[in-house]
Amino acid sequence: MSSSQNPEEFYEKLKDQLYESTKWPSDYLYKFILKSNIEDMAKIEAIFNNMGAVINTKASSNAKYTSISINVLLLNPEAVIEKYKEVINKVEGVISL
Template sequence: MSETPNQDEFYKKLKTQLLDTTLWPSEYLYKFIVKTNPTEIKKIEGLFNNIGAVISTKVSKNGKYTSISINVRMKNPDNVIAKYKEVAEKVEGVISL
C-alpha cells in the first residue's frame, strides 16, 4: 500500500510530537477500531505478540465494532509509526486513533 500525502504528513507530525513530548523508550497506547470480526482482531493482537503488550478489547453497544487498546513499551517514534503502518497494511478496514 503506498502512502498518500496526507498519511505521510500525519506520520511526520506524529513523529515530531512524540519526539517533543516523550522520553524514549516509553510506554505507548495504541487504539484501533475494527468491525467485530474475530479474524481481524486476532491479526491485530498477533502483530503485538511477544513484545510485552497489554491488550484489551471492548465490543460496541450494538456489537458491530470492537475497540482494541494496546499498551506497549516502544523504543522510539519510528517504531511506533512502523507498528501503525504494519497494522494498516495487514488489517482490513482498521481505524487507527
C-alpha cells in the first residue's frame, strides 16, 4: 500500500482482486518485514496461532531486520484482510509485502 493511498480503498481493491483470482477457501501467503525484535515476532506468531499456519523467518545479513512468511488456509478474502489489519494494529513498524 502506498503512503498516499486510503487504507480502506486499498483493502477493498485487494478483496476484489482476491475474489477474482482465487478459489476460496485457499492457502494465502503473507510476507512481513520488521526490525528483529523477539516480542514483535511473537505478536505476529500469536495472531496466526491455532490456525495451522506454517511460519518461516529469515534474518537479514546484518540481523537488523527479519522477514516472516506465513502460509495459512483461509476461508475468504475478508479473512485475509482481517489478519493484515490485526498485524498492522498490533505490531508497530511492520511492513507488509
